[in-house]
Amino acid sequence: MITLPEDYLQEMQTVFGEELPAYEACFARDAFRGISVNRLKITPEALLPLLPFPVTRSPFYRDGYYVSAEEQGIGKLPLHHAGAFYVQEPSASSAVSLLGVRPGDRVLDLCAAPGGKSAQIASCLEGSGLIWSNEVVRSRAQILLSNYERMGIRSGVVSSLYPEVLCSRLSGFFDRVLVDAPCSGEGMFRKDPAAVAEWSREHVLACARRQLSILDSAAEALRSGGTLVYSTCTFSPEENEGVIRQFLESHPDFTPGELTESFGRPTGVSCGIRITPLENGEGHFAAILRKTGDASPWGTIVSGNLTKSEKQAADELLDIFRELPHGRLKLQGDKLYLLPELYPETAGVNVIRAGVFAGEFKKNRFEPAHSLFTAFPPSAFRRVLALDRDDPRAVEFLNGYEIDCDGDKGYTAVSYCGMVMGFGKCSGGRLKNKYPKGLRTV
Ligand code: SAM
Numbered sequence: 001m002i003t004l005p006e007d008y009l010q011e012m013q014t015v016f017g018e019e020l021p022a023y024e025a026c027f028a029r030d031a032f033r034g035i036s037v038n039r040l041k042i043t044p045e046a047l048l049p050l051l052p053f054p055v056t057r058s059p060f061y062r063d064g065y066y067v068s069a070e071e072q073g074i075g076k077l078p079l080h081h082a083g084a085f086y087v088q089e090p091s092a093s094s095a096v097s098l099l100g101v102r103p104g105d106r107v108l109d110l111c112a113a114p115g116g117k118s119a120q121i122a123s124c125l126e127g128s129g130l131i132w133s134n135e136v137v138r139s140r141a142q143i144l145l146s147n148y149e150r151m152g153i154r155s156g157v158v159s160s161l162y163p164e165v166l167c168s169r170l171s172g173f174f175d176r177v178l179v180d181a182p183c184s185g186e187g188m189f190r191k192d193p194a195a196v197a198e199w200s201r202e203h204v205l206a207c208a209r210r211q212l213s214i215l216d217s218a219a220e221a222l223r224s225g226g227t228l229v230y231s232t233c234t235f236s237p238e239e240n241e242g243v244i245r246q247f248l249e250s251h252p253d254f255t256p257g258e259l260t261e262s263f264g265r266p267t268g269v270s271c272g273i274r275i276t277p278l279e280n281g282e283g284h285f286a287a288i289l290r291k292t293g294d295a296s297p298w299g300t301i302v303s304g305n306l307t308k309s310e311k312q313a314a315d316e317l318l319d320i321f322r323e324l325p326h327g328r329l330k331l332q333g334d335k336l337y338l339l340p341e342l343y344p345e346t347a348g349v350n351v352i353r354a355g356v357f358a359g360e361f362k363k364n365r366f367e368p369a370h371s372l373f374t375a376f377p378p379s380a381f382r383r384v385l386a387l388d389r390d391d392p393r394a395v396e397f398l399n400g401y402e403i404d405c406d407g408d409k410g411y412t413a414v415s416y417c418g419m420v421m422g423f424g425k426c427s428g429g430r431l432k433n434k435y436p437k438g439l440r441t442v
Contacts, residue, residue: 002027002193007201008186015235019278026277030069031191034090036116037063039123040152041083041419050079050389050417059263060281061093063123076441078394082419083150083374088116091187091281094273095231096120097261098286099176103128106342108174110163110218113140115147117180122153130342132157132174134166145353146439149371152420154327155340159351163217169349176227177218181211183232183239187276187283208238215247219254224293227257231286235276240285241268247289257288307331316366317358320411321380327355334361338372370436373413373423383412385424385431397422397433400440405431 004012004024016023035055037044044063048055053071058064067074067087074080074087096117101107101124109118112133121131133148133156135141141160148156159166184204188195215230222228230247232239248254256271264273264286272287306314310329313336317324327338336358343354356375359368378384385405387394393403394416405412405426412426414435424431 002189002196004189004196005199008196008199011204011236014237015274016276016278022278023276027190029277032090032277032280032282033067033069033071034058034088034093035065035067035074035085036061036088036093036120037065037085037123038083038119038151039063040127042417046418047079047084050084052077058090058093060090060275061097061120063120064088064090064093066090066280078398078416078421079419081150081398081439081441082416082421083152084417084419086116086119086147086151088120089191089282091275091279091284092116092233093120094261094263094275094281094284095178095180095229095286096124097263098231098259098273098288099178099229100227101125101176105129105175106173107131108170108177108218108221109133109180110167110177110214110221111135111180111182112158113137113144115144115151117178118144118153118156119147119151121178122151122156125155127155130155130157130340132159132170134159134161134163136160136162141352148353149374152375154338154356154375155342156353156355157340157343157351158353159349161349163214166349167217167221169346170344171220172223173344174221174226175223176229177222178229178231179211179214179218180231181207181214181239183207183211183234184236185233186235187233190277190282204234204236204238207234207236208243211239211243212246215243216250219247219251219291222291224253224291226291228254228289228291229286230289231284233283234285235274235283237268240272240274240287244269244272244287244289253292254289255292257290259288310336313358313361313366320368320372320382321376322382325376325380329358336360336366338375368411368423370422370434370439373420376413376420378413378415378418378420381413381420383407383410383426384420385412385414385426386418387414387416389417394421395441397424397431397435398439398441400433400435400437402433403431404429
């Protein structure tokens with residue numbers, strides 16, 4: 001059994017009151033686990049019968065489910081490789097429910113890696129609008145990008161910028177902003193006992209200062225009339241209610257938002273909820289804030305005409321796709337991208353990825369990228385090798401082997417249960433495997 005610091009237990013007395021012993025008793029039980037379904041790839045109705053383990057519905061997100069603590073190897077399942085779901089602690093999905101994303105919205109996820117909430121936002125956008133995922137730590141932004149590709153996010157941008165830099169350049173651009181802030185992680189104590197050793201009051205207070213500074217930036221990126229959701233995976237009142245109160249004091253153009261969700265326990269602010277192990281989640285706080293005023297139109301979004309070489313690139317894509325995908329083609333050096341329609345090409349904002357990396361010209365030959373295939377459904381492609389749930393070629397493909405393929409010669413999408421998980425080059429009854437080495441299961 002974990003020993004919790006005395007200072008921490010005193011703080012928790014203010015959060016749990018007479019339920020404190022019940023909270024402490026939770027440390028003897030398994031942590032909660034869950035998945036969130038990715039509607040860019042599959043509906044929950046279609047996915048649930050395919051899953052090789054039982055799930056139960058989570059109250060925190062319309063597409064969230066609990067998975068038993070005993071299930072092993074979920075991340076190695078072909079369904080996971082195909083982007084059907086994201087493994088996510090159930091209460092962590094609550095913040096996106098509060099954000100209320102609608103198709104067509106422009107959404108900023110300011111502290112985004114590894115990408116669970118970005119995956120949810122993209123799923124709620126249903127392929128329309130724009131999601132911009134920023135992660136200040138570069139190495140973590142790469143993990144975010146890899147999750148983007150697995151989930152098949154097309155209308156998205158990944159960047160690794162300081163919040164103040166990004167938000168000042170995109171002032172007033174976003175309809176919704178999520179700040180899932182770095183925190184003291186008290187909600188992680190049951191999953192990760194090492195986090196307990198790092199806990200101190202000084203750390204809590206330092207986190208609160210950093211959270212306020214990130215929120216200042218977020219406020220700038222939000223348009224008038226837009227919605228800001230602040231979340232943490234900690235219970236600390238300083239990092240939660242305290243941050244919200246201070247933010248509202250220093251931002252008279254913001255008001256507390258109205259809670260319409262029925263989950264979680266009330267908090268010291270009317271616009272926030274807290275989920276603890278007593279509500280069947282590891283630990284999350286989320287609050288809604290609204291920016292007053294009417295929507296102000298943002299400057300123009302650049303949409304360029306195709307250059308001659310981009311037209312050549314379009315011809316190459318027409319050998320792979322049934323028809324040219326929506327989005328703007330952009331050639332940068334030898335690399336071809338499909339930009340999101342709402343992408344604001346803003347001077348001074350360097351991004352890691354905008355839209356889909358489609359491929360590269362090498363000595364005048366076009367080599368398509370893995371991410372080009374995972375971003376589209378099987379119906380988009382001229383050639384598809386469709387594998388069903390029990391086809392042994394699915395695992396062989398994910399392991400990097402050549403597999404049988406009786407289709408026409410050329411680049412071929414490989415789909416599993418109706419979701420594209422990669423591609424290969426078909427010739428003479430065999431498919432040369434192009435599944436990226438770093439993603440292979442062996
Ligand atoms: N939203 C993510 C998800 O659902 O997968 C989890 C985000 S995690 C709670 C907070 C993130 O904030 C971390 O990835 C961390 O690297 C990042 N971060 C750390 N310091 C930061 C800062 N000063 N400004 C912005 N983000 C920061």
